[in-house]
Amino acid sequence: MVTKRQENALKTKQKLLDTAAGLIREGNFYDFNIEDITKACGCAKGTFYTYFKNKEELSDEVCRHLFNQIADRMQQMKNKSFVERLQHYFESFMVEVERYGINICREWIRNVIDPKTSSAGWDNSKWQFDVDMLNKILSEAIVAGELKNDVSVELLAHIIICELYGMMTCWCMSDGVFEPKDWTEKFFDMQVKPILNNYLTEGENRCNM
Amino acid sequence: MVTKRQENALKTKQKLLDTAAGLIREGNFYDFNIEDITKACGCAKGTFYTYFKNKEELSDEVCRHLFNQIADRMQQMKNKSFVERLQHYFESFMVEVERYGINICREWIRNVIDPKTSSAGWDNSKWQFDVDMLNKILSEAIVAGELKNDVSVELLAHIIICELYGMMTCWCMSDGVFEPKDWTEKFFDMQVKPILNNYLTEGENRCNM
Amino acid sequence: MVTKRQENALKTKQKLLDTAAGLIREGNFYDFNIEDITKACGCAKGTFYTYFKNKEELSDEVCRHLFNQIADRMQQMKNKSFVERLQHYFESFMVEVERYGINICREWIRNVIDPKTSSAGWDNSKWQFDVDMLNKILSEAIVAGELKNDVSVELLAHIIICELYGMMTCWCMSDGVFEPKDWTEKFFDMQVKPILNNYLTEGENRCNM
Amino acid sequence: MVTKRQENALKTKQKLLDTAAGLIREGNFYDFNIEDITKACGCAKGTFYTYFKNKEELSDEVCRHLFNQIADRMQQMKNKSFVERLQHYFESFMVEVERYGINICREWIRNVIDPKTSSAGWDNSKWQFDVDMLNKILSEAIVAGELKNDVSVELLAHIIICELYGMMTCWCMSDGVFEPKDWTEKFFDMQVKPILNNYLTEGENRCNM
DNA sequence: GATGAATGAGGATTCATTCAT
DNA sequence: CATGAATGAATCCTCATTCAT
Numbered sequence: 063m064v065t066k067r068q069e070n071a072l073k074t075k076q077k078l079l080d081t082a083a084g085l086i087r088e089g090n091f092y093d094f095n096i097e098d099i100t101k102a103c104g105c106a107k108g109t110f111y112t113y114f115k116n117k118e119e120l121s122d123e124v125c126r127h128l129f130n131q132i133a134d135r136m137q138q139m140k141n142k143s144f145v146e147r148l149q150h151y152f153e154s155f156m157v158e159v160e161r162y163g164i165n166i167c168r169e170w171i172r173n174v175i176d177p178k179t180s181s182a183g184w185d186n187s188k189w190q191f192d193v194d195m196l197n198k199i200l201s202e203a204i205v206a207g208e209l210k211n212d213v214s215v216e217l218l219a220h221i222i223i224c225e226l227y228g229m230m231t232c233w234c235m236s237d238g239v240f241e242p243k244d245w246t247e248k249f250f251d252m253q254v255k256p257i258l259n260n261y262l263t264e265g266e267n268r269c270n271m
Numbered sequence: 272m273v274t275k276r277q278e279n280a281l282k283t284k285q286k287l288l289d290t291a292a293g294l295i296r297e298g299n300f301y302d303f304n305i306e307d308i309t310k311a312c313g314c315a316k317g318t319f320y321t322y323f324k325n326k327e328e329l330s331d332e333v334c335r336h337l338f339n340q341i342a343d344r345m346q347q348m349k350n351k352s353f354v355e356r357l358q359h360y361f362e363s364f365m366v367e368v369e370r371y372g373i374n375i376c377r378e379w380i381r382n383v384i385d386p387k388t389s390s391a392g393w394d395n396s397k398w399q400f401d402v403d404m405l406n407k408i409l410s411e412a413i414v415a416g417e418l419k420n421d422v423s424v425e426l427l428a429h430i431i432i433c434e435l436y437g438m439m440t441c442w443c444m445s446d447g448v449f450e451p452k453d454w455t456e457k458f459f460d461m462q463v464k465p466i467l468n469n470y471l472t473e474g475e476n477r478c479n480m
Numbered sequence: 481m482v483t484k485r486q487e488n489a490l491k492t493k494q495k496l497l498d499t500a501a502g503l504i505r506e507g508n509f510y511d512f513n514i515e516d517i518t519k520a521c522g523c524a525k526g527t528f529y530t531y532f533k534n535k536e537e538l539s540d541e542v543c544r545h546l547f548n549q550i551a552d553r554m555q556q557m558k559n560k561s562f563v564e565r566l567q568h569y570f571e572s573f574m575v576e577v578e579r580y581g582i583n584i585c586r587e588w589i590r591n592v593i594d595p596k597t598s599s600a601g602w603d604n605s606k607w608q609f610d611v612d613m614l615n616k617i618l619s620e621a622i623v624a625g626e627l628k629n630d631v632s633v634e635l636l637a638h639i640i641i642c643e644l645y646g647m648m649t650c651w652c653m654s655d656g657v658f659e660p661k662d663w664t665e666k667f668f669d670m671q672v673k674p675i676l677n678n679y680l681t682e683g684e685n686r687c688n689m
Numbered sequence: 690m691v692t693k694r695q696e697n698a699l700k701t702k703q704k705l706l707d708t709a710a711g712l713i714r715e716g717n718f719y720d721f722n723i724e725d726i727t728k729a730c731g732c733a734k735g736t737f738y739t740y741f742k743n744k745e746e747l748s749d750e751v752c753r754h755l756f757n758q759i760a761d762r763m764q765q766m767k768n769k770s771f772v773e774r775l776q777h778y779f780e781s782f783m784v785e786v787e788r789y790g791i792n793i794c795r796e797w798i799r800n801v802i803d804p805k806t807s808s809a810g811w812d813n814s815k816w817q818f819d820v821d822m823l824n825k826i827l828s829e830a831i832v833a834g835e836l837k838n839d840v841s842v843e844l845l846a847h848i849i850i851c852e853l854y855g856m857m858t859c860w861c862m863s864d865g866v867f868e869p870k871d872w873t874e875k876f877f878d879m880q881v882k883p884i885l886n887n888y889l890t891e892g893e894n895r896c897n898m
Numbered sequence: 899g900a901t902g903a904a905t906g907a908g909g910a911t912t913c914a915t916t917c918a919t
Numbered sequence: 920c921a922t923g924a925a926t927g928a929a930t931c932c933t934c935a936t937t938c939a940t
Contacts, residue, residue, distance in 0.1 A: 106905045189444040228437025235398040315922040524901040607862040646855025653816040733926045
């Protein structure tokens, strides 16, 4: 049973998360600032600390939320083919990158360099999340007979992540030269499919790639 | 004519740059700290402002210096073949990434997000530098007949940069899963050469790629 | 008649007092923290304010409780001789100092410096308690013919308290150089008894002091 | 050579120390407050941190300064007799207690309980200072033939410190019942001299104590 | 009576930058 | 040119207390 009060508390926390995400998205700030968040959220500075131990914890939760959204979307693709799922992963990835922009990318990188400041519950860096996600997609593709048996899942996962991160970083550093959706599609066709081609089983339609 | 005084001034400035680069490399700090630099350099805080308008200017110059080193090395490769030069660019790029590590990558990214804080003299982001560099390598390859006439230099440059940044970002975010040199070589063979293959002229030795 | 509700309320309050005393004893905190107490007590922060007007009131009650324990113990010594009772007071005093440690001593001192923050009900500082207690012991000793008639009770009380506080403060500041029980005994023999000697009546066995 | 600037800097630091000591003395605050100090000193908050690493360091220096003053005064008593010097120590001690009041006593106690927060250079608690000082006075008295050879310096030092701290704590906790100077004198005569009596050599005039 | 979310004053500390010497 | 003392805005975080449910 959830009381009205607990419900309200949850709403307040969610509002803080949303406000923070919004501010990150709009690029209004570079480094977080608790006062701005609470002001934009319409609550007191102290309220922030009712829900988050510190600054770090907020950014971790924002990231986690974002990852969960991708994971959820992938879940819904279960009955699709391997290539479709992979393409969908590329697209989801870039949608989030575009939405949250460069600041959130920096947070992902921060998780790597400064793991000590990351709060206890958050030990999955973006990198680990992507490795896990791709390992799963690839393994399932092998089981489903879509990928050859002798593929090194680990190696292929790393190669694909390299492509993914190249796309992300290019977008961040080119300052919007690309329109992410178009580019992702084109990029997937031109660079990812050729790489996959060697590893797909006969059954898969490799010709029209 | 350079007076003794001017000479000394130049030395002081160079020492500041070197010290800063050293500190970045050692990862001793994440966000710059003027006092640390000047202390390590053995001069006063005020001296810093004799040579640099502000903090940004220093990091810009550190980057520029690093880019120049890569450019110089490329210059020495003029008589080599296109593929050799490109591979050399990949290697130089990763050598610097490895040497300066994640902090310098962040600076490159910062140049994009926060152009206002960038000092006047520094309008070349890492992105722009790489675009220019690759455009030059590709154009020269066309002139030399190594690349087909009808290649879209711009598109190919972007694709190659994507590969480059993917490599860099993976290294940063994987927290040292890869040994940069090995990986660069393998990566160049497995992912870059296949892409190039379609654009090379007959004369080029495409078979052993 | 005490209703069930009133009984529970009393229990809750007592639990809060005990928990606070326990935390002080363990030295878990230096400055009080309401949340820690209520958490350790298993009740809500707001509950604290049902029973205590504010933070000060709690520490006052903890002190008062402690004083009452000493007073009770003294009551049980009524049939003992003056010197025995005094020695017992010294021992009781140090037992409490040792149990609650330096934090409680600080509270006693705080009562003096910051009388404004002391709640209305608490006007007996540790000092006042000790003065009253010693006055009583000494007066009773005069009535009982154990102390000479012409002794200035007030002066003697002050002198004895000085010895008492010296012992306490030494223990606090020496960081455990002394074992309180041993020291108290030795101290009482070496410093207190000689002082008393001049004021005891003939009937008292002054020789073996 | 000390330049004008260094001289000024020293003055600023001294002014900060004096202002802090003054505020402590006046009991204007209980716990330090950097802003109050700098405001009263007429300088910016940041200036404080030019001279002190943190709050702790300031209080340590205030204590140290105070101890040094006592030590200096004792130095000037070198040619006096043992009892005179000891009495002088009691007086100096109480002069400082009276001047700086209860807050500084708390700082002395803090040094014991919370040694971790004490800055690196400050490892001498008030307790240690007093032990050292008394050991020195007592040892010199033995060498000078004023005290018996077989006196346990350590034990006697502890006993005397107990008397000293009793005096101090009484004054703090009695909220000014005593006039420190008068009391110290009376106290020294009534309680300290009798204790010393047993340890003084024949040569010393013990009768008129 | 019990709860615990919300509050906001308060305080420590950092650091880029200026400027008088 | 070199110096380094002085500045003060910026920001994080703590915690006693209130009050609607």
